[in-house]
Amino acid sequence: MKYKRTELADNIGYSSVIDEKFKTSFLTVRFITVLDKNTASANALGISSLSTSSKRYETIAKLNEKLSALYGASLSTFTRKRGDVQILGMSSSWINSRFAIDGEDLDGEMLEIVRGCIFEPNAHGGQFEADTFRITKKDLIDRIDAELNNKRGYAVSRASETAFIGEPAENACCGSKESAEAVSAAEAFAAYRKLLETSHIEIFYVSSEDNSRIPEMFRSSFADIERAAEKVEFENLSPVKAEIAEKRDEFNVNQCKMVMSFKSDCKDEYALRLVSTILGETPVSKLFVNVREKLSLCYYCACRLISSKGTLMIDSGVEKNNIGKAKDEIQAQLDEICRGNITDDELQSAFLTFGNSLSQIGDTPSSYEGYYFERFCSGNIISPAEHLEKYLSVTKERIVEAAKTLKPDSVYLMLSKEEAE
């Protein structure tokens, strides 16, 4: 495997991973900007418009017909948030040309499609083409509406609003339904143009062999754009609230959801991640073994660390009459770590978990891409093996110190309507 990152221009990074075992090629372009409620929806709509059509393939049907003919090549866009940052992008993948039955140059064809979608979008007179934009906008609004259909995910989103109130991270990655409804085709196009001009851009290519046409295409295409990239801060710790905030919703649900947020100002990223793993990321974690298995208080009870905000979220599915007990037991398990009650088995298991997941990086193109992008955001681009060494050097004492920095910040509860009354 060969990994290399170069700067194509100011604030435009190009990374390639060449690994001969792959049968497919994978290309992702990310536009990175500050998450702002005034621009989130317009940015999301601007990016989403890229994968529906281009000047050459003017409709969704034409573009999809072409991708289908290229052996089911994929082209999609995404909008995510990472703390206070909005990350918008386009991903595409296709099988290597050596598998093409009719000998097509799939690399060349797909590169041209990607180029067209990014640099020659389906826009005229300063706005995206009206019919296609209307469909894209409806699709985004439907996506926002559909968040409620996944109750666990919805509970975590609502918990973020409460935990990060007043910070960019309180916003949904695509903005609100109301803000999306208000965006016009011209505003979405202007937002996309601004992303091309001012966002930080990271391009990632994974394939079995190097292809100089890709960086050359991006270099020459961006040369025509006057860029003035704005600085983006990836890490912005969230302050803990003076009093624990609580937010409740009522729905017609069978199982209640509880999300507890804890905040930390700990600078020891590796130790804090080990706290999260030992507490609630594996089937031998304290929360799984005690809260779920021994006490049967929750069907699921798991941790996630949002390191860019210094926030640990614990989300659980719980019956109404167990909410108080579950809350106390979750806190009690965190207190156990703070008191140094971490067994050698728990520590070894956490190390093995990291060893396992980091060693598997490289088995899929997206795992390479996800890992190196995360390393880029952290400002420390090291190999998975070097990353693992950092974890293995963490002592029990460092884990205890990191756990002690976690303070309760907020609780979100999704209650069933009858039970709430």
Place this chain on the structure above:
Amino acid sequence: MERNILTSSRTGDSCIHVKHSSGLDIYICEMPGFSSVEALFGTKYGSVNTMFKMKEDKEYTVVPEGIAHFLEHKLFENEDCDVFELYAKTGANGNAFTSFDKTCYLFNCSGNYQESLKILLDFVQKPYFTQATVDKEQGIIGQEIKMTNDNLEWRVFFNMLRCMYHNHPVKIDIAGTVESIAKIDADLLYKCYYTFYNLNNMTLSIAGNISADEVLAICDECLRPCEDKGLETVFPDEPESVVEPEIYEIQPVGASIFHIGYKCRPCSGQERLRKSMTASAAISLISDASTEMYKKLLDDGVINSSFGGEVFAGDGYFSVIFSGESDSPEIIRDSIREEIGRLLREGINEKDFQRIRKSAYGMAVRELNNVEVVANLMINSHMDGVGPYDSIEALSEMTSQDVLDFIRNELEPDKLVMSVIKGE
């Protein structure tokens, strides 16, 4: 033991199949350059297998709904400890799942796979149930059932199956109900275990950074020979007709969701593989993003990008399903009917068919690039009675006439059902 090398002439990929002396079918795919290992040890026993007998039994045994899934949960506890604790010592991620027609125990890891494989083979062959642990599990699974009831995609799907199937147990939730799992006790679990967890009814599939010699040596060490007792499973008679054409439910959804399904005739083995592939091609020709129907529904704001189709098939059931979000699913249902009528009148455009076939081929090539997918492909194919690379071969033999015949013979107007969940 003979090692059969199975090879795809199209992609050059290959794997090994061994019929082990214990009765177990073993599939091994060495994947040079990959770091991870994925292993599945599974039995052909899923939620639909509620009626069974052995060769020597006179009567069929009928068991409560959800028992296969319950058994899966309980097998994770052995006499001394929880299986997760054992995997924690090797670093592997252990898990399990029960589907309609199989139960699989699995792990993935990047090192020390030999120890993890021994754990897998050992605990699945060593049941330990007591009434006390069964009672406790009823609470945990009861919670899971409640959580699943809040999963609206799952609800809309099962509502559709209940519209479609009169008697086949595929219409029952995999986890059963709070009432049905209350009937499960330790004795019943042992009965099901010794019926279905016979190695003659099981498959081991392992792919990735492994050595076939090492895997087979571990199998020789850990597998306990089983006598083939002639397991028979049966399903209640299922009429070809549907139960009712539509069902609506009101739930707290942000976007209304629907499943529209055609009940087709079930089949098995190679016939099911080929029928599934022609059905997939039919779905693409009717509804993929390059079709006129899709374009019109999208332009009219009736569908969004969540719209899609799939084949859902197994022992005794076969259906073609279209699903997505829409406030007007009735228009989609009518459009699908009309599009099928048009295809039957005008025939299939050969260029479109060739494009769709290429796309399916590309998807098959991609799948062979992933350790987890390869391991799953091998076990699924075997349990379906086909080889892991048969789909690529079947694809090359499929014609547009096959697809047209499928549409004509299987997508019949009176076999169409619709399930909708609308907002409050």
